[in-house]
Amino acid sequence: MTTVFKSPAAYVQGRGVATEIADHTEHLGDTALLLADEVVLDIVEETIVGSLQEAGLNASSLEFHGEASQQEVDRVGDVAAERGAEIIIGAGGGKAMDTAKAAREATGGSMVSMPTIASTDAPTSALSVMYSEHGEFEEYWFYEQHPDLVLVDTEIIAAAPARFFRSGIADGLATWFEADATNQSHGDTIGGGKPTRAGHQLAQLCYTTLRQHGVSAVDAVETDAVTESVEAVTEANTLLSGLGFESGGLAAAHSVHNGLTQLEATHDATHGEKVNIGTISQLVLEGRDDEYIEDYVQFSRDIELPTTLVDVGLEDPTRDQLDTVAEAACDENETIHNEPFDVTPPMVRDAIRTADSIGRRLSR
Ligand SMILES: NC(=O)c1ccc[n+]([C@@H]2O[C@H](COP(=O)([O-])OP(=O)(O)OC[C@H]3O[C@@H](n4cnc5c(N)ncnc54)[C@H](O)[C@@H]3O)[C@@H](O)[C@H]2O)c1
Ligand SMILES: [Zn+2]
Structure with a gap:
């Protein structure tokens, strides 16, 4: 190997x-x-x-x-x-x-x-x-x-506008879940090989850094301030997430993102915003327990990241539209196949619908 x-x-x-x-x-x-x-x-x-x-x-x-x-x-x-x-x-x-x-x-x-x-x-x-x-x-x-x-x-x-900074946090948070899925499945990384311990650990450091500093870093950026938390989150969004995804592996979250880009209505949402819907969908797909998923959704809400389909431009998506997203997410070249179990389009469609439903419940 x-x-x-x-x-x-x-x-x-x-x-x-x-x-x-x-x-x-x-x-x-x-x-x-x-x-x-x-x-x-x-x-x-x-x-x-x-x-x-x-x-x-x-x-x-x-x-x-x-x-x-x-x-x-x-x-x-x-x-x-x-x-x-x-x-x-x-x-x-x-x-x-x-x-x-x-x-x-x-x-x-x-x-x-x-x-x-x-x-x-x-x-x-x-x-x-x-x-x-x-x-x-x-x-x-x-x-x-x-x-x-x-x-x-x-x-x-x-x-720069804080929305971009938030989006980078979403891209960074996904890195850990995707690298960990790839590690469990012994899948291939984007770098072309199996994950190193370094890639896996950097992805985890990315996640803990963002959970520890994310909220106050967003507060700082809202007023254009540079603080140690801003430095920490910038490094996590850029370096740790980059090394973590490339040498740790991508999985479902980015495939769901890629699927969502098939629908024009999502084009005004940033990469990271769509990735966040992908991350919540991945957690549902993996069967994580309610408390774990709700903790992630709540953190997303704390830093104003999208947690529902409406948040990424999909007002009332039809079943056909979600099937299009799920089919594209399950393309044979997609990283979703790094999940440690077989993934099919109906599973992905239903994970996205459920992620949306959880997001809507927690925003009531
Ligand atoms: N190659 C990779 O490894 C990799 C990884 C993640 C994402 N991506 C790709 O990156 C793209 C998304 O990038 P993005 O979210 O940065 O969007 P983007 O590249 O479209 O840039 C967004 C906007 O930010 C504006 N902007 C840049 N700096 C600014 C500043 N300081 N102040 C005000 N406005 C500023 C730009 O004018 C631009 O309109 C997608 O195509 C995605 O697939 C690639
Ligand atoms: Zn990304």
């Missing part, structure tokens, strides 16, 4: 570290391309391009169009090649970083993840989640290389 643990080469986090980018990228190349959407360029362009130019690098930026799609990857790859970029910096949310990773795969060179929201665990992984131009999940693209650097400025993270 081969176990595999993989990670980015460097992780740097702290208040104001964006200004130090050149110190951490000097060895990676001389020409850098910053990829970020309009909102994020407004926040980081001056600091990042300015700091790199000051350090003698040739740096420029390119506006990201918002979707991690084949078309966008081709466009960014072409521009990176034209400009001779040796370093591609993806800044913003998961989609910008996933696109930057895919473009680097095409052009070679180095890749830097610079999350400006702690909304997902995308910054650390060696994969991209790919979508159609219309935002439906299509497939995972896997790479040999990880990001060379993950740079997280907690001042920027805390100043």
Whole structure:
């Protein structure tokens, strides 16, 4: 049995570290391309391009169009090649970083993840989640290389809308349940092997960190404050969750998320918000006891994460719609088959319906 643990080469986090980018990228190349959407360029362009130019690098930026799609990857790859970029910096949310990773795969060179929201665990992984131009999940693209650097400025993270921070907590909480299911089933991890003890333990540390610091960290971010709890949760959402899912394994929660993306009504909910419905569904699917599930749902409510289908845009889903979600969640390539028992679409549909019902009862 081969176990595999993989990670980015460097992780740097702290208040104001964006200004130090050149110190951490000097060895990676001389020409850098910053990829970020309009909102994020407004926040980081001056600091990042300015700091790199000051350090003698040739740096420029390119506006990201918002979707991690084949078309966008081709466009960014072409521009990176034209400009001779040796370093591609993806800044913003998961989609910008996933696109930057895919473009680097095409052009070679180095890749830097610079999350400006702690909304997902995308910054650390060696994969991209790919979508159609219309935002439906299509497939995972896997790479040999990880990001060379993950740079997280907690001042920027805390100043961003708290909704993203909450969403990242949901993505991080799921990591533990999914890594533990994969560990029990001796399933394959995303990294391509069996789970290491490191992957499993980091996933657990992610969960305990979020349960211990999540509520006050959200309180802090609501007022744009950086506290030790914000540092702890940012690290959990980004590094611990990233290493935990990639080297610990994914299971039902993310498959339910992927299934939910099939319904357009869910597209306004964030990745993490849909994942939270996936986590509660996974707990139901696994037959956890009432007290355990209710404790999780209550914690979700404490930090204002979705616990019902209405919360992720599904007002009154039909049985057919939920069957579509469940069928997609049970696709043969889905990680739901890392659960330590056989999973079928009717089981998943009924777990989602029950998760919703529990959420509705506890919100009365
Ligand atoms: N590759 C992986 O390992 C992995 C892991 C988890 C999630 N994902 C993917 O990541 C994507 C979800 O990422 P997301 O939730 O970050 O959404 P996203 O990438 O769509 O970004 C959300 C929005 O946040 C805005 N934004 C970014 N920084 C901001 C700031 N500081 N202030 C204000 N607004 C800011 C952006 O303009 C963008 O509109 C999904 O495609 C998901 O599948 C990938
Ligand atoms: Zn995720």
